[in-house]
Amino acid sequence: MNLILLGAPGAGKGTQATKISDRYGLVHISTGDIFRANIKNGTKIGMLAKSYIDKGELVPDEVTCDIVKDRLTWDDCKKGYLLDGFPRNLFQAAELDKFAKIDAVVNINIDFKLLMDRLCGRRVCKDCGESYHVSTLNGATTCSRCGGELYQRRDDNPETVKSRLEVYNEQTAPLINYYTMQGNILNFTGSEAPAEVLFAQVAESLDKLAR
Ligand code: ADP
Ligand code: ZN
Numbered sequence: 001m002n003l004i005l006l007g008a009p010g011a012g013k014g015t016q017a018t019k020i021s022d023r024y025g026l027v028h029i030s031t032g033d034i035f036r037a038n039i040k041n042g043t044k045i046g047m048l049a050k051s052y053i054d055k056g057e058l059v060p061d062e063v064t065c066d067i068v069k070d071r072l073t074w075d076d077c078k079k080g081y082l083l084d085g086f087p088r089n090l091f092q093a094a095e096l097d098k099f100a101k102i103d104a105v106v107n108i109n110i111d112f113k114l115l116m117d118r119l120c121g122r123r124v125c126k127d128c129g130e131s132y133h134v135s136t137l138n139g140a141t142t143c144s145r146c147g148g149e150l151y152q153r154r155d156d157n158p159e160t161v162k163s164r165l166e167v168y169n170e171q172t173a174p175l176i177n178y179y180t181m182q183g184n185i186l187n188f189t190g191s192e193a194p195a196e197v198l199f200a201q202v203a204e205s206l207d208k209l210a211r
């Protein structure tokens with residue numbers, strides 16, 4: 001099963017992505033994670049990506065599409081994959097159609113009012129990638145799942161979040177219509193409820209598809 005996970009920054013894509021790929025044995029491919037790994041390792045792609053990510057803008061399509069196209073040729077993708085954060089605009093979606101066969105798009109809709117606070121208060125485990133919110137950490141600085149150190153992403157600040165949300169509205173949201181036309185979109189509503197609540201709904205739909 002090959003899936004796309006669609007949703008605004010802060011909609012909870014990362015958390016759902018982990019759960020979905022665990023349940024269905026899919027490779028989790030996050031373009032954001034790939035860029036952050038490149039930045040950490042000081043690669044050329046990382047240096048280029050950083051200048052865009054810090055401003056909350058999209059990394060150029062050509063670079064991004066090449067990375068995904070290459071990643072999908074790896075052997076592990078034969079068991080199925082979940083694309084998280086790609087495609088992010090209509091150009092990328094059209095490119096993807098040329099080199100991939102997508103079975104379903106999981107779209108998480110969420111009230112925009114929740115996102116600024118969610119993203120600016122987000123802390124991420126540097127080892128396992130689990131996300132937390134400062135309001136529920138009670139001062140903890142390590143991951144309750146793996147003990148890893150928590151950090152704040154550089155782009156989780158009010159100014160960058162504002163432009164990320166604008167980019168989502170202008171460039172990514174049109175994908176909802178694009179995949180609705182293709183007839184393979186599954187829509188869900190994210191909320192302040194625990195991630196398990198949303199995941200139960202997602203799994204119910206995907207179980208039918210996986211059979
Ligand atoms: P979020 O969904 O919370 O914004 P991501 O980790 O998916 O976080 O993305 C972080 C940043 O990485 C984006 O703001 C963008 O700059 C860059 N990025 C990720 N995926 C793409 C993509 N498909 N195309 C262009 N830029 C991307
Ligand atoms: Zn962790």
